[in-house]
Amino acid sequence: MQAKAVILRELARPAPYAESKPLSVEDVTLLPPAPTDLVVKVIGGGLCHSDLSIINGSRGTPLPMALGHEGAGEVVEVGSAIMDIKVGDPLVFQFSVSCGRCRNCQSGRPQICEEAPKARAKGELISGGSRIRGDGGEVIRHHAGLSCFSNYVVVNRGSVVKIDDSISMDDAAIFGCAVMTGVGAMLNTANIRPGQSVAVFGLGGVGLCGLLGARAAGAGTIIACDVDDRKLAKAKGMGATHTFNAADPELKTKVMDLTGGGVDVAVELAGVVKAMEAAYSVAVRGGRVVTAGLPPTGAKFAFEQGDLVSNEKSILGSYMGSCVPVRDIPRFLAMYRAGALPVDGLIDRKIGYDEINEGFDRLASGDALRQILVPHG
Template sequence: MTLKSKAAVLRATGLPAPYAKSQPLQIEDVFLDPPKPTDVVVKVTGAGLCHSDLSVINADRAAPVPMVMGHEGAGEVVEVGSAVTDVKVGDPVVFQFSVSCGRCRTCLGGRPQICEAAPAARAAGELISGGSRIKDADGNTIRHMVGVSCFAEYAVVNRGSVVVIDKSIALTDAALFGCAVMTGVGAVVNAAHAAVGDRMAVFGLGGVGLCGVMGAKAAGADTIIAIDLEQAKLDKALALGATHAINARDPDLVEKVKDLTHGGVDYSVELAGAIPAMEAAYAITARGGRIVTAGLSPIGAKFAFEHGDLVTNEKSICGCYMGGCVPVRDIPRFLKMYQSGQLPVDQLIDGYIGLDEINEGFDKLATGGALRQILAPHGIG
């Protein structure tokens, strides 16, 4: 049976800020098709407002519209398709935004986050099993955001887009593990391979970057240098485990980092999605070090470096999608770290909002007035 759901629909990208005035996200009644054999239906409990959403709204990243937005969230399964046997009604789940086919070369190689089949579905705004499950009030097709679309009361997703979690964890907190935690912590532990005693720098201290700081501390890094443009975020990074904080506008940034680390960091983790951050990350990395980037710059942005320097100093540059995570492995692992106090992710949550406040929420995110706001489509409590 078709399911009616309120949702935040993006019908045009690039509308001017403030979004409270231009209203890029329209709250509409949409209609969800019944689940196909490999689908599940999830009642969304919480969804994080993320810069990746903002980059679609402001047209930094391309996406097919109209689209129900949202990719980071958690909820409860309310229906499953006929072929789904390992997820049941009532299971608490976290969404993950890079569904995989399980059969391509990268999936079989243990890297499902860069599944070869996923990009085509993502670009079309469809589920990996084909097509959209969302229609508007006039019967027109609405697209899915990365196969999730959790800025809504309910979402129909492929079974591979959810990870079942422990029932003891608050779903409004667990929502952050679908993107911010996987991307930030994953970049540090899976791509940088941070270890006890390492010297690290983290560029960009939004929700993802602060998760990177927490991941570096949990891994035992000796020096953790937090770098951002905003003092409030630098202060937050120090509270969450950074040993030093430097404003990205400081003209002596490179020299200060090299002085602190006796020549440079072992790993620079760029989570700002900005070319100046990449350039600084490369400059402060010591001989033999690695630059890991999980930030997404606007389409067409290019990063340049001196080839000879890369070779003679044996540096490496590593792109990192979704923190290099295998979601079914890493989301439960990171949740256990949260429960033990190693990843105090709840400290990133600024507040909870309803669907009717979502445009104002993106104004706060765009101006640096919030780290992670949690959309609660059904209310809190």
């Protein structure tokens, strides 16, 4: 099957990307699906900072790679071993496929499947190999088993969640990454209780989803922190009770004074070590610090061990919002329909292939929170 894909062939080309053009839109061939695979027509793909961290070289990856890990689409072909999905079904992609057999999957934590990283590191599907070929049979790697900036993709059954058709598929795209990661970090990992105080560090798409998740959980004081005043204004309009510029040298003092000693939960969603340090510093004695941000490879966060012990703080990593996708994506969609998660307010614009490089310039500069690539125009 012929398709179009957004291909990255070289890491860390200089910005602006509108000039250096690290991403090319290429004609590719999709190999037939394996028995446990699906062919999906992609309706929308979200531009995310995780994509940007690959483009700018912060996180390494095998190349050439067809990018895109957040999106939604419609089934056009079903592998012979799949019985619970049919042609025409709407789907949301999820970027951490699970094997269903390893100890983490069996203990109810499929988001940290032990087998999935092995396929991901090679740019392959968990069912084995790549299904994307370039000119002359060149092997093109899959991004997170998805590559959903393509107009059609072959994915493993475990990489999708079937949904109903009551939501625009363009809007549904962000539920597979931004919503799962941000909302899940608040509801699943942090386990916020009504009335608790929360500080959110980093107000990109994931961070603002986290803010909405804190609000939906019934948090009392919701403090939003970022270095970009435009994002602080956005957060205020989405339910933050207080906003502080993260570059303010008095930030810790102001948060401590406001909350009477610190927040119950401090959540880092920027993928920046300084943001993690700030989050740790404002957690109350006995408080929880949660991080779902992915910094550049090799970045390290340090803390005083005595402080951790004597103040009985907890530091929790949150991958994919500690979500079970087949449980949480429908749950978050139901909250969206009920008005509890107005995440469509994060989508700045919808773009075509001709804007893909410029789109990442806008994301990097903070001029956009979430843009949706619409492969079929």
